[in-house]
Amino acid sequence: MxxxxxxxxxxxxxxxxxxxxxxxxxxxxxxxxxxxxxxxxxxxxxxxxxxxxxxxxxxxxxxxxxxxxxxxxxxxxxxxxxxxxxxxxxxxxxxxxxxxxxxxxxxxxxxxxxxxxxxxxxxxxxxxxxxxxxxxxxxxxxxxxxAEGGQAESVRVVLVFVLNARGESAAMLKELDVLIKADQAAGRKVAELRWQLQGSAQNKLGDAAGYRATLEQLVQDYPKPAYWQDLVARVQGAPGFASRLGLDVLRLMRHLNLLTEADEYADLAQLAQLSGQPIEAKAVLDEGYERKLLGEGKNAAQHQQLRQKINKQAADDRAALGSAKNDAAKAKDGGVPVAVGQLLISAGDTAGGLELMAQGLQRGVAKNPDDARLRYGVALLQAGQRDKALPVLQALAAKDGTADLARLWLLAVR
Structure with a gap:
């Protein structure tokens, strides 16, 4: 920063x-x-x-x-x-x-x-x-x-600059906090530089939680890709973040238009395919090809093989949507209707997919239920149903990364 x-x-x-x-x-x-x-x-x-x-x-x-x-x-x-x-x-x-x-x-x-x-x-x-x-x-x-009661903001601004130049991060943060709180009390948008200075000082002092909170302010007020990249990386790199959520991280990055490498598109497509979402995987690959990140260079042949494989699976799944819905209706574990609901959404049936996901959660998901709740909340957000998504996502409290991703999605879809 x-x-x-x-x-x-x-x-x-x-x-x-x-x-x-x-x-x-x-x-x-x-x-x-x-x-x-x-x-x-x-x-x-x-x-x-x-x-x-x-x-x-x-x-x-x-x-x-x-x-x-x-x-x-x-x-x-x-x-x-x-x-x-x-x-x-x-x-x-x-x-x-x-x-x-x-x-x-x-x-x-x-x-x-x-x-x-x-x-x-x-x-x-x-x-x-x-x-x-x-x-x-x-x-x-x-x-x-x-100390003599001077009120000019400009003096405190210069004091902040002085303390920053001298490397006195803790003292600088105290003065900067006065400026930021004054802005907030007056209903003014806090200047980007003030958040930048705060984050930089927190980073130097090793205040990971404070730095992340500042990044969250920056992505709300100044949603630049660099801030989002930093925030997502901080969340994913935090202690206890579950590796199984890599697919969900890449989904968020795609929503934020942060995927810039061929490998990122290929990884997202393969992870979606492995999770039983080949229709989503096809859409990811199509986007990668459209952006000319896939199908180019030394890995072009590999990309094409992956695309052919996923295109076939996506076509097969589209043809079998009816039977998949029947299987979901009979399944005892709610994880099946949740996954089939995602499949329906990818195929364009948002209302039907959301309904099936909700039924699955009511039935109960045995393995990683918070993952299912996260994905249902995200699906609601992407469908424009923020009021319904809020209680679902805000209820997540586990320390495995699901609650963190839920918070980022709420910041990303406003």
Whole structure:
């Protein structure tokens, strides 16, 4: 899973960076509230010129004027504060992030700082520290901002990026959780990158259950093949997953259009054939040939032999559907009508097949009854009968993989 996209942080940084310039442009040097806060003319003149140059987007000349002010001896605290407030955005505009950060810290620690301006300065300083790759300082400033009650989401976003860049996965997850829960509480769709970052951190920390839960969120909100591939592989590879469910895994992958190899189509067809479903197997092979995955290359002859064999069996089963239904009606074990019901569905008789499968489950299946329940629930889903499928699939609770596959099917067919 993607661990971090630097480009995804640019919007947050642009938002934060613009604050400093806006604040600088809004400043004016009129009559000071207190006499001790007056600017001397020799300082006020270059500062005012710098302010006007910043408004007009000329940071280079603005910085020249700021140096004139900086070179004046005997600067008061107020003069140093105003100088820092203007030097910060000028340095940012010149991509001198170290100088900008130094100026922001000077303003933030100045005794002349108006407390109402402190949140916006902290907010921007966080972004500057991050751009300067001074991650320790970015984290410090972000935590100060948040501890003082700052509410801007963008600061926590940068904190998440910082912690991720430093490899502090556990700390990053805590901050990310705040963002995700805020999105959910507001009814907003959680950004894909947030799920990606969460999953990546969980993976690094060895939290298999958490990572899988995050994958489930991703396939719901952003159902990309890569996420589904990862999720299915995680489920199939989990401890206790029964190998006999390989056919059911491949069926799910086919539904999700995840079969991309000739061997996958051939395996699915052969497993369906061996389970007594040659009509399904024929449909699988036909699809593989249509996609030009089968019948090509060095195994073309083998594929053709398999196709001929399965085509004959499928034709024989279609001709014998009537007798198969009679056999199912007489069978004591419900597994027979369940299998014949699947055969009917593959042959196009969905209603009749579902009815026969339901009868089989009522009669009782001796061997692997949860497999039969899973297949009946999936058949209901694929028939568009989700309301009926839900109680069947949600009732599965065994740790052999049937319950896991049931959950994936419910995510896949919505």
């Amino acid at each position: 993607t661990t971090f996209h630097r480009s995804s942080s640019r919007a947050a940084l642009r938002t934060l960076s613009s604050l400093a310039v806006a604040v600088a442009a809004a400043m004016c040097f009129g009559t000071a509230a207190h006499a001790q806060d007056a600017l001397r003319p020799e300082v006020a003149k270059p500062l005012a010129a710098a302010q006007e140059l910043l408004r007009n987007g000329d940071a280079t000349k603005a910085m020249e004027q700021l140096r004139l002010a900086e070179n004046q001896e005997g600067r008061t605290d107020y003069e140093s504060y105003i100088l820092a407030r203007l030097k910060a955005p000028a340095a940012m505009a010149l991509n001198d992030n170290d100088a900008a950060l130094k100026a922001f810290n000077a303003a933030l620690t100045s005794p002349k700082l108006d407390l109402k301006d402190r949140p916006s300065l902290l907010e921007t300083a966080v972004a500057v520290a991050y751009r300067a790759k001074n991650y320790a300082e970015a984290e410090r400033l972000a935590r100060v901002y948040l």
